[in-house]
């Protein structure tokens with residue numbers, strides 16, 4: 001292809017084996033990550049008597065059903081069976097498994113980068129929608145369903161139609177107490193859940209460049225909540241510094257070669273995007289969701305919208321959301337009492353997230369119970385080295401083992417019916433954290449603020465005079 | 469209802485069940501029932517039996533990649549969902565399981581819903597022509613061309629792909645040579 005190219009164009013053409021007449025491409029998959037939920041796909045493979053085509057490019061991890069209190073082991077036989085099925089499948093096909101007691105275990109989207117499996121330029125698939133997280137490295141990363149997982153297992157390839165390229169530029173400087181989570185909730189609220197439907201978003205601008213890899217991962221992770229297929233950030237020195245020395249990352253001469261190649265992974269300055277959106281960083285306040293869809297979010301300083309003032313379609317949805325959430329239109333969102341808090345997930349369960357929460361919690365007591373589940377065993381170990389576990393415990397929060405935990409409630413960690421949870425996760429869907437549970441999404445620092453005040457609270461005054 | 473996400477189509481706690489037992493009973497489980505498990509009498513799916521086409525709101529099937537959401541629909545006898553927009557991965561999953569995700573305009577979805585409000589109607593769907601007809605009206609729906617062929621032929625992608633085996637093999641060889649990091653370092657270094 002000639003003419004200016006986007007990062008998406010570059011990544012796509014580097015993986016395209018061929019294109020069908022209808023425009024669908026057959027793409028090579030560099031890394032395939034599987035978890036307990038892949039049992040349907042392995043069953044499809046077994047039904048055909050097929051083996052995994054590239055076991056060396058396939059990595060399995062126990063995360064969705066991982067018990068948060070490891071000592072006790074899975075109490076529910078169904079959960080135990082999900083984990084042992086993955087174990088059996090990994091062993092049968094010679095696939096590397098990050099098992100429960102592995103010091104490298106964790107949520108699939110946390111350990112991929114942590115292990116150096118996630119690299120710029122690669123195509124990464126996983127049977128999980130938040131695979132978009134890995135795009136933070138300048139990789140082509142997207143979630144797939146079980147039939148497609150079976151296809152990748154069988155052939156190490158996937159049929160895909162190229163998405164439209166979209167660009168979100170965030171220039172300026174984020175205020176104190178404002179994070180990548182707030183950028184994401186902001187653009188999703190501004191554009192709606194359909195605003196990026198099916199697109200591949202490239203995040204650029206000085207505020208994005210200034211983010212750490214953790215922040216960029218949070219941003220790309222949430223792309224899917226805005227309806228996008230994937231998110232990506234062009235790799236730079238921050239990316240290279242993060243990757244250097246990780247277990248599965250290139251070394252020596254390959255490293256030099258890799259870095260040179262990765263440096264070229266960017267959009268040409270005159271490349272065209274189907275949709276171009278700008279967001280000034282300075283305008284972004286700590287943001288929380290009030291409804292049951294991630295676009296139902298607002299600055300913590302705002303009041304809950306009145307459904308009658310929204311457009312026809314949105315007004316009914318807003319009323320239903322308010323009813324479910326037990327909230328009143330016109331009231332300030334700040335001050336809404338919460339029953340519990342959760343810090344963790346592939347969105348905000350990394351070391352920086354725990355540090356941000358601990359900065360608020362240090363020397364304070366939580367008014368409500370809460371659970372902190374680190375994104376991986378390595379994050380857990382690191383946090384314990386830094387003494388963050390003690391800060392959480394002293395505040396009265398439970399410090400648990402790594403896994404998806406209360407993000408999805410598959411492992412038995414759920415929010416009770418009608419209870420309100422301030423959560424650092426990614427989905428405020430009805431019943432996501434348990435039947436009838438009411439979820440408010442926010443950054444880890446904001447969750448910590450909710451914990452110490454017992455209500456949804458602007459974290460910024462609580463940070464005054466503290467090193468963050 | 470807009471944004472009917474995959475967590476509502478099938479709550480996560482049911483996803484460890486084997487498919488052989490059928491996923492239909494989990495479809496919209498918590499929406500259809502109250503906290504005690506009694507069905508809401510006025511929920512559309514509880515009012516009618518033998519439903520095979522659903523008219524849905526915007527962004528249907530958003531959220532998770534869980535194909536179980538599609539299994540629940542298919543196992544409950546649903547053959548087509550018709551609405552203004554669908555979650556991306558959901559739509560791909562649907563086609564892979566022979567479920568039609570037909571896109572119509574907001575206004576058309578609205579009028580379909582109104583026609584079906586009180587009485588369910590027999591519906592005709594013509595996949596190749598791309599229309600749905602009921603109560604004497606014919607409404608066109610949008611569908612990606614490759615998906616249309618796939619639904620009509622009932623193609624299995626794996627068989628299709630294996631025809632390209634040699635192209636894949638030569639691509640692989642060239643790719644792992646040229647793409648730095650294409651092979652994970654630990655494995656290269658392993659004896």
Ligand code: SF4
Pocket residue numbers: 063064107108109128130345346347403404407408426
């Ligand atoms: S933490 Fe939540 S969103 Fe992330 S992979 Fe686990 S269940 Fe999915």
